[in-house]
Amino acid sequence: MVQFPDGRNMLVDAGNNDDGPAVVSYLKSRGVSRIDYLVATHPHEDHIGGMDNVIRAFDIGQVYMPRVTTTTKTFEDVLLAVKEKGLKISSARAGVTVLDQENLKVNFVAPVGTGYEDLNNWSAVVRIQYGSTVFLLTGDTEAQSEEEMLASRANLKADVLKVGHHGSSSSTTPAFLKAVAPKYAVISVGAWNDYGHPHKETLAKLANAGVQVYRTDRDGTVVFTSDGKNITVEKLGSTIRPRAPDTGSMVAPAAPVTPTRSGGGYIGNKNSRKFHLPSCSTLPAEHNRVYFKTREEAISAGYTPCKRCNP
Structure with missing residues (x-):
């Protein structure tokens, strides 16, 4: 503003x-x-x-x-x-x-x-x-x-x-x-x-x-x-409602967790239309994820590979 x-x-x-x-x-x-x-x-x-x-x-x-x-x-x-x-x-x-x-x-x-x-x-x-x-x-x-x-x-x-x-x-x-x-x-x-x-x-x-x-x-x-x-x-x-409870001290963000969903070999981002390895440091939030079993499945769905993790 x-x-x-x-x-x-x-x-x-x-x-x-x-x-x-x-x-x-x-x-x-x-x-x-x-x-x-x-x-x-x-x-x-x-x-x-x-x-x-x-x-x-x-x-x-x-x-x-x-x-x-x-x-x-x-x-x-x-x-x-x-x-x-x-x-x-x-x-x-x-x-x-x-x-x-x-x-x-x-x-x-x-x-x-x-x-x-x-x-x-x-x-x-x-x-x-x-x-x-x-x-x-x-x-x-x-x-x-x-x-x-x-x-x-x-x-x-x-x-x-x-x-x-x-x-x-x-x-x-x-x-x-x-x-x-x-x-x-x-x-x-x-x-x-x-x-x-x-x-x-x-x-x-x-x-x-x-x-x-x-x-x-x-x-x-x-x-x-x-x-x-x-x-x-x-x-x-804070003038905007908090996204998580205030514990009184900052907690270092956790590293992305590798999903355990069955068959989730690759993770797509619904917003960017890119797909990632489960270990990628730029995984989207859970509600923006879509899971693919194979690389070919992700590409056929119109997703492009992340340049950071090169899936």
């Missing part, structure tokens, strides 16, 4: 399907009645699941989405909400400018290319500059998109980095982190998530670079405020 000095609002993504009402409630608690710029970074359920609720609850200005589609009901729900409101979708891609005023500029620096096999690399990356302060919001961009942003010679330097892909080791490459050189990083991640995010490799890279890291699983809602020269940070704690 971004609030500009003149009162205009931008919302980038809207959480899971179940998060929609909570997102709407939070926005209303902040006095929001209109969202001038709505950005869906890419059509994964954990990023656009609550967006249909948001579209129906608020007056919406411009809608930005990358030019990629998927066949999920979640994506169809968003398109239906857009259609019901009579809204048009503008392309979110590198080079597109959302705002360009004297001391405020908002533009996209990714996706640079097209034809990505992984929906994550379609992620719209938003760069917001107010005065001398800069924020970079990266969606779920992975190494491929980061490399393309670097090759495009876009100005990636930022004070605040919204870390890509919930802190996964598939993002935040050393070269990209060096180019951004943030003072602060924030990782949007659910506590006790099934993926083990944020990965220790990413946390180590951020620590070694001297970046001050905030995490939503530990800090709750994090608010960064800029006066155009300086940035202040406020941790509001």
Whole structure:
């Protein structure tokens, strides 16, 4: 959620399907009645699941989405909400400018290319500059998109980095982190998530670079405020209902458990339409899984192999 000095609002993504009402409630608690710029970074359920609720609850200005589609009901729900409101979708891609005023500029620096096999690399990356302060919001961009942003010679330097892909080791490459050189990083991640995010490799890279890291699983809602020269940070704690009981201390996420379901030789992700080995570090949550006995069965069902575990 971004609030500009003149009162205009931008919302980038809207959480899971179940998060929609909570997102709407939070926005209303902040006095929001209109969202001038709505950005869906890419059509994964954990990023656009609550967006249909948001579209129906608020007056919406411009809608930005990358030019990629998927066949999920979640994506169809968003398109239906857009259609019901009579809204048009503008392309979110590198080079597109959302705002360009004297001391405020908002533009996209990714996706640079097209034809990505992984929906994550379609992620719209938003760069917001107010005065001398800069924020970079990266969606779920992975190494491929980061490399393309670097090759495009876009100005990636930022004070605040919204870390890509919930802190996964598939993002935040050393070269990209060096180019951004943030003072602060924030990782949007659910506590006790099934993926083990944020990965220790990413946390180590951020620590070694001297970046001050905030995490939503530990800090709750994090608010960064800029006066155009300086940035202040406020941790509001949990403003969204917890996903697991609060034990009073953080528990390291457990490693993915190899399923024991009979015949489950491969595990498919209903959202990404990729299939994995049971030992893969990026297995989906149980409700998003489909099991296949053979590799051929997965491929014939329209699933593609995960590039991480190479099933």
